[in-house]
Amino acid sequence: MTAAPYVSLTGMSKSFVGVKALKDVSFDVRPGEVHALLGENGAGKSTLIKMMSGLYSPDAGTITIDGKEVRFASTRDASAAGIATVYQELLLFPELTVAENVFLGNYPRRPGGWIDWSEVRARTRALLDQLDTFDLDVDAKVLTLSVAQRQRVEIAKALSKDARILIMDEPTASLVESDVQRLMAVVRQLRERGVGIVYVSHRMPEIFALADRVTVLRDGGYVATRDIGEVDEAELVSMMVGRPIDSLFPKAEAAIGDTVLEVKNLNHGRHVQDLSFSLRRGEILGVAGLVGSGRTELALTLFGMTPATSGSISLEGRTVSITSPRQARDLGIAYVPEDRGQQGLVKQMAIRKNVSMASIERFSSGIFIKAGEEAQRALDAVKRLRVRCRNIAQPVGELSGGNQQKVVIAKWLETNPKVLILDEPTRGVDVGAKAEIHTIMGELVKQGVAILMISSELPEVLGMSDRILVISGGRLTGEIDRADATPERVGMAMTAHQSGEAA
Amino acid sequence: MSVIVDLPPTRPATERPGFLRRLFADYGQELVVLAAIIVLFAVVMLVNPRFISANNLTTIFAGNAYIAVAAIGMAMVIITGHIDVSVGALIGVLATISGTLAVAGYPVWIAWLAPVLVGMAVNACIGALVAYARIPSIVVTLGALSIMRGGLISFTGGTWITDLPPAFLIAQKSVFGLPVPLVFMVVLTVLAALWMRYSAFGRSLYAIGGNAEAALATGIPVERRTVAVFVIHGAFAGLATILFATQLQVIQSTVPPNLELTVITAAVIGGVSILGGSGTVIGSTLATILFATIGSALIFVNVSAYWLRAVIGLLILATVLADMLRRRGRL
Numbered sequence: 001m002t003a004a005p006y007v008s009l010t011g012m013s014k015s016f017v018g019v020k021a022l023k024d025v026s027f028d029v030r031p032g033e034v035h036a037l038l039g040e041n042g043a044g045k046s047t048l049i050k051m052m053s054g055l056y057s058p059d060a061g062t063i064t065i066d067g068k069e070v071r072f073a074s075t076r077d078a079s080a081a082g083i084a085t086v087y088q089e090l091l092l093f094p095e096l097t098v099a100e101n102v103f104l105g106n107y108p109r110r111p112g113g114w115i116d117w118s119e120v121r122a123r124t125r126a127l128l129d130q131l132d133t134f135d136l137d138v139d140a141k142v143l144t145l146s147v148a149q150r151q152r153v154e155i156a157k158a159l160s161k162d163a164r165i166l167i168m169d170e171p172t173a174s175l176v177e178s179d180v181q182r183l184m185a186v187v188r189q190l191r192e193r194g195v196g197i198v199y200v201s202h203r204m205p206e207i208f209a210l211a212d213r214v215t216v217l218r219d220g221g222y223v224a225t226r227d228i229g230e231v232d233e234a235e236l237v238s239m240m241v242g243r244p245i246d247s248l249f250p251k252a253e254a255a256i257g258d259t260v261l262e263v264k265n266l267n268h269g270r271h272v273q274d275l276s277f278s279l280r281r282g283e284i285l286g287v288a289g290l291v292g293s294g295r296t297e298l299a300l301t302l303f304g305m306t307p308a309t310s311g312s313i314s315l316e317g318r319t320v321s322i323t324s325p326r327q328a329r330d331l332g333i334a335y336v337p338e339d340r341g342q343q344g345l346v347k348q349m350a351i352r353k354n355v356s357m358a359s360i361e362r363f364s365s366g367i368f369i370k371a372g373e374e375a376q377r378a379l380d381a382v383k384r385l386r387v388r389c390r391n392i393a394q395p396v397g398e399l400s401g402g403n404q405q406k407v408v409i410a411k412w413l414e415t416n417p418k419v420l421i422l423d424e425p426t427r428g429v430d431v432g433a434k435a436e437i438h439t440i441m442g443e444l445v446k447q448g449v450a451i452l453m454i455s456s457e458l459p460e461v462l463g464m465s466d467r468i469l470v471i472s473g474g475r476l477t478g479e480i481d482r483a484d485a486t487p488e489r490v491g492m493a494m495t496a497h498q499s500g501e502a503a
Numbered sequence: 504m505s506v507i508v509d510l511p512p513t514r515p516a517t518e519r520p521g522f523l524r525r526l527f528a529d530y531g532q533e534l535v536v537l538a539a540i541i542v543l544f545a546v547v548m549l550v551n552p553r554f555i556s557a558n559n560l561t562t563i564f565a566g567n568a569y570i571a572v573a574a575i576g577m578a579m580v581i582i583t584g585h586i587d588v589s590v591g592a593l594i595g596v597l598a599t600i601s602g603t604l605a606v607a608g609y610p611v612w613i614a615w616l617a618p619v620l621v622g623m624a625v626n627a628c629i630g631a632l633v634a635y636a637r638i639p640s641i642v643v644t645l646g647a648l649s650i651m652r653g654g655l656i657s658f659t660g661g662t663w664i665t666d667l668p669p670a671f672l673i674a675q676k677s678v679f680g681l682p683v684p685l686v687f688m689v690v691l692t693v694l695a696a697l698w699m700r701y702s703a704f705g706r707s708l709y710a711i712g713g714n715a716e717a718a719l720a721t722g723i724p725v726e727r728r729t730v731a732v733f734v735i736h737g738a739f740a741g742l743a744t745i746l747f748a749t750q751l752q753v754i755q756s757t758v759p760p761n762l763e764l765t766v767i768t769a770a771v772i773g774g775v776s777i778l779g780g781s782g783t784v785i786g787s788t789l790a791t792i793l794f795a796t797i798g799s800a801l802i803f804v805n806v807s808a809y810w811l812r813a814v815i816g817l818l819i820l821a822t823v824l825a826d827m828l829r830r831r832g833r834l
Contacts, residue, residue, distance in 0.1 A: 303720075305719075305720065324722075324724070325722050326723070329721075335720065342714075343717050343720040344720070346709070346714045346717055353706065368701040368702055369701050369706065393528060
C-alpha cells in the first residue's frame with residue numbers, strides 16, 4: 001500500500017504577473033493509487049497539474065521521478081517521463097478518426113518513414129479493448145462521438161504513451177450518471193494495473209468511492225493530505241472553504257420587498273428540470289452548484305437565450321413568456337454573462353458604445369442617437385462604477401478583466417433592470433475590483449433591484465446571498481436561508497445525487 | 504430614473520477626448536485615403552495639367568459613381584460581419600430588367616424603381632438564408648452569383664439592349680450644373696454615413712459585426728438586422744444599377760467583370776474591416792474615388808492602365824495587413 005511515490009513535487013510555487021497562483025505546495029503520487037486533488041476554483045489545482053504535465057515551469061520547487069530530480073521544459077518531457085493528462089476540455093481533433101487521434105504525433109512507422117496504418121488501428125483497438133470499450137470504432141471520426149467516448153479516446157491516447165501517471169481534470173464534469181459509473185470502472189482498472197491517478201473533482205461521492213488519498217488546496221496554498229479513511233465529507237468541505245467569510249464579503253443590509261420574479265416548474269433540456277423559486281425586491285438570491293449542474297442554463301432560460309420548454313415565469317405578478325433576450329430585456333431582466341468576452345462585450349468598440357448598447361433605443365430621438373446624452377451617460381457610469389480607463393472612447397478590449405466586467409454591469413444598469421442576473425460576476429477579476437463589484441451589488445439591492453447571483457465560489461455565495469438555491473443535475477437540491485447557510489450544508493446539497501429529494 | 508450606484512471617486516473624472524483625437528480615432532483610414540487622393544491629384548497635375556480638366560473630372564467622379572453607391576451597401580454588409588460576392592451579377596440582372604422595361608415603353612420612373620425593388624427582394628432571400636438557415640454569406644452569395652450570372656446570359660443570349668429612350672438616361676443629365684451620378688454618390692454617402700454613425704440601427708450593425716453573440720445577448724435582434732442589412736444593400740445595388748444602366752446609350756448584359764470584387768475592395772481599402780465591426784461608408788466612397796483617380800492618372804502619365812489592378816491589389820494587402828496588426832496590438 002505504501003509504495004514509494006513515482007512522482008513527487010516539493011515546495012512548488014508559481015506567480016502570474018505578480019499574483020501568487022501557488023505557494024509552496026507539495027504533492028506526490030504513488031503507483032497504483034488514486035490521489036484526489038480538491039479545492040475551489042482558483043485554489044491552484046490547475047496550476048499544479050499544469051506544472052506536473054510540463055505546461056508551466058515552476059518559479060520554485062522540485063519535481064522528482066522515481067527519486068531523481070527532473071525538469072520539464074515542455075509537455076513532451078513530462079510525457080516522456082510517463083505523465084499524461086486528460087484535460088477537462090478534451091484536446092482531440094474532431095475531423096480525424098479515433099485511431100489517428102490516439103497515435104497523433106507518435107505514429108508507428110514502416111521502413112522509409114511511412115505511417116503503418118494497420119499497426120495504428122490494431123494497437124488502438126487493443127488499447128480500447130483494455131478499457132472495456134469494445135463498442136468504439138477505431139475508424140469513427142471523433143466528432144461523431146459522445147463526450148464520454150471522447151474521454152476514453154483521450155485515456156487510450158495517454159496509455160499509448162505508456163503513462164505511469166494519469167492526471168484527470170474534472171473528468172466527470174460533463175458526463176451523465178451512467179457514463180460516470182463506467183469511467184469510475186476504468187479508473188479502478190487502471191489503478192489495478194499500477195497506474196497512479198491524479199483525480200481532480202468537486203464531487204464528493206466520486207472522491208469517496210475512488211480515492212486512496214486526498215490533498216486539499218486553498219487560495220494557492222497547501223492545506224493537507226489525508227488518507228481517505230481519515231476524513232469525512234464535511235471535514236473536506238470545510239478544509240476547502242474554511243476562512244472567515246463575513247469579513248471578505250460585506251453584506252449590505254437591504255429591505256427585502258415584494259416578490260418580483262416567480263418561477264414555477266421551469267424546464268429546458270436536461271439541465272433545467274422542474275425548477276421553482278421566487279425572487280424579491282432587494283434580495284440577493286445566490287445560486288450554487290457544480291460545473292454542469294445547470295446553473296448557467298437556468299440563467300439562459302430566464303433570459304430567453306434558450307427559452308423554457310414548459311413551466312411559468314411571472315414578473316411582478318404578471319405571467320410572461322420569454323423567448324428572446326430582447327424580450328427579457330424589455331421586461332426588465334438583465335443578464336451579465338459568465339463569459340464576458342464571448343457574450344458580454346464587443347471588445348473593439350468604445351466603452352461609450354458598449355455602455356449604451358442595451359438601452360440605445362431609449363435615448364434616440366427619431367432615428368438618431370443623442371450622442372451628447374450617450375457620452376454623458378457613459379461618463380457618469382464610468383465614474384460611478386470606477387472603471388479605470390483612459391477615456392470613454394477607449395475600446396473595452398484594452399481594459400483589465402475587472403474593468404471589463406464593470407462595463408458589462410454598467411450596460412445593464414442603463415436599462416434600469418428589475419431583475420439582475422449575475423453569472424460568475426467576479427470570475428477572472430482581481431481582488432480589488434471584486435470587492436467593488438460586491439459593493440455595487442449591495443448598492444443595487446438597496447435601491448430595490450432583485451439580484452440572482454450564480455457563483456461557483458462558495459465563499460461568495462455564502463457571503464453575499466440572502467438566500468441560496470442549490471442546483472445539482474438540473475434540479476433544485478436545496479434552498480437555504482442565510483442564517484442556516486454553512487459551507488457544509490451548501491456543499492452537501494451541491495454534491496447531492498441527482499435522484500435526491502427536491503427542496 | 505436610472506439606477507444609481509455611488510462609489511467614492513478615486514481619480515478625477517475621465518473626460519470625452521477632444522475633437523481632433525476623435526476624428527483620427529474614428530476616421531484614420533478614411534483620412535489616409537483622402538490624403539492619397541489629394542497627393543495623387545497634385546502630382547499628376549504637375550505632370551499633366553489636363554488631368555483636372557472638367558472632362559476628366561467628370562470621368563473620374565461621375566463615371567465611377569455607381570461603384571461607390573454599390574460599395575455603400577457592401578460596406579454595411581461587411582461591417583455586419585458578412586460578405587456579398589453576387590452584387591456584380593445582381594447589377595447585371597437589374598440593369599437588364601430596367602432597360603427592358605424602358606425599351607418596352609413603361610414610364611421611366613417604373614424603369615428606375617424596378618431595379619431597386621427587385622434588388623431588395625433578391626437580397627431579402629439571400630439575407631434570410633444567411634440569418635435563419637445560418638448558411639455562411641459567402642456560400643449563399645456564391646450560389647446567387649452563379650444563378651444570376653448564368654441565368655442572365657441564358658436569358659439575353661449576350662445581346663445588348665439598345666434604343667433606350669433619352670428620358671431614361673438620367674446618368675447623363677445634370678442638376679445645378681453637376682452630373683447626376685456625382686450628386687447621387689455624394690448625397691447617398693452622406694445620408695448613409697450619418698445613418699450608420701448616429702442611428703441605433705447603424706450602431707447595432709457594428710455590434711453584430713464585432714461580436715454577434717454578445718449583440719444577441721444584449722437584446723439586439725441579430726437575425727432581423729441581418730436580413731435588413733442585405734435588403735438595404737439590395738436597394739443600394741438597385742440605385743447603382745440606375746446610374747450604371749443609364750450612363751451609355753446601350754446596356755451590355757456583361758457588366759464590368761469582377762465588379763463585385765471592385766466593390767468589396769473599395770470597402771476594404773476604405774477601412775471596413777473584413778472581419779466585421781468597423782469601418783465607414785465614407786471610406787468606401789473615398790476608396791472608389793482613389794481607384795478611379797489611379798486609373799485615370801496611369802493614363803495621364805502614360806503607364807499602361809493594366810497596372811491599375813496590380814496597384815489596387817497591393818493596396819488591399821497593405822490595408823488588410825494594417826488592420827490585422829492593429830487588432831493584434833489591441834486585443
